Amino acid sequence: MTTSPDHVDSREDLAAFVRSLRRSHAGDGGSWENSDLPSFLDALAAWMDDADGWYRNTGRELPPGGDWAFFARSLQAATTYE
Numbered sequence: 001m002t003t004s005p006d007h008v009d010s011r012e013d014l015a016a017f018v019r020s021l022r023r024s025h026a027g028d029g030g031s032w033e034n035s036d037l038p039s040f041l042d043a044l045a046a047w048m049d050d051a052d053g054w055y056r057n058t059g060r061e062l063p064p065g066g067d068w069a070f071f072a073r074s075l076q077a078a079t080t081y082e
Contacts, residue, residue, distance in 0.1 A: 003017050003020045005017060
């Protein structure tokens with residue numbers, strides 16, 4: 001089972017969350033709507049574009065801060081990091 005993103009409060013928590021997603025995919029990736037990398041990345045970008053709507057619809061506020069560059073660097077680094 002994937003840990004809730006609501007419990008991600010640090011870089012270490014985020015890394016653990018990503019690992020839990022990987023385990024979830026390895027165990028039952030066929031049940032994911034976006035189970036291959038291209039569709040996963042497309043869905044990630046689409047969700048980011050509409051995140052304010054998701055937050056509004058769930059009665060939450062989109063966090064005003066956040067290190068978006070850190071997340072972008074993490075995604076880019078994963079293309080070559082071993």
